[in-house]
């Protein structure tokens with residue numbers, strides 16, 4: 001598709017000019033605020049399966065110009081949702097070195113330093129993510145809020161490769177590791193709502209699960225993510241930094257947020 005950015009003439013306020021869904025309903029992210037929450041006792045803990053990948057497995061870690069993404073094997077899946085959803089990739093959204101606030105979802109107007117998304121597709125109904133991405137029951141994304149604090153050894157297993165993918169379309173192979181270690185301890189406490197991709201084409205195809213508890217990165221780990229990457233190609237005459245790659249909160253309309261916990 002045509003190129004889009006987070007700011008400037010192709011920035012998020014213009015996405016709907018080329019991608020009509022971006023101006024439509026059921027958009028993500030949102031500000032998850034207490035007034036619009038309802039406890040739902042039927043929300044089961046999220047079960048992640050085959051997330052413990054062997055180091056013999058190589059994962060592609062790449063800079064796609066909008067984020068850094070780690071490809072994931074489809075044998076990884078989540079259950080406990082209305083369908084089985086197989087993993088496709090994980091990626092991040094973050095702020096800048098001067099503004100360590102770049103999460104997409106806000107909780108009671110609090111924006112976190114960064115956010116990780118693990119993108120899955122409904123493998124009960126669709127053969128791959130490309131067939132699922134524009135279907136209303138196509139995707140389930142796990143959102144993990146990230147704050148600056150303790151050093152996180154789990155994230156270091158791929159953050160240490162960032163210098164190899166500084167520029168757009170650069171990729172490296174990283175050894176598999178336990179992807180579960182990137183998630184918070186409690187997978188039973190989360191927010192749930194119907195939303196969309198947070199990038200063009202903004203298809204309203206995502207069942208969102210945002211975990212209540214954030215994970216941490218150290219200041220140095222956050223700064224590596226926020227200052228290493230470019231959205232431009234290595235050979236481009238003008239270098240454009242890749243940071244503040246988060247979409248602003250979108251209208252809730254008549255949506256409410258279900259929560260799996262009481263207080």
Ligand SMILES: NS(=O)(=O)c1c(F)c(F)c(S(=O)(=O)CCO)c(N[C@H]2CCc3ccccc32)c1F
Nearest residue numbers: 066067069091117119129133141196197198199
């Ligand atoms: N925040 S989010 O979870 O909505 C989300 C992104 F923020 C994001 F950047 C990407 S991307 O593929 O890295 C780049 C633009 O699609 C995807 N990629 C998804 C959407 C389309 C697609 C097709 C194949 C594999 C992954 C994806 C995404 F689902």
Ligand SMILES: [Zn+2]
Nearest residue numbers: 091093117198
């Ligand atoms: Zn995302």
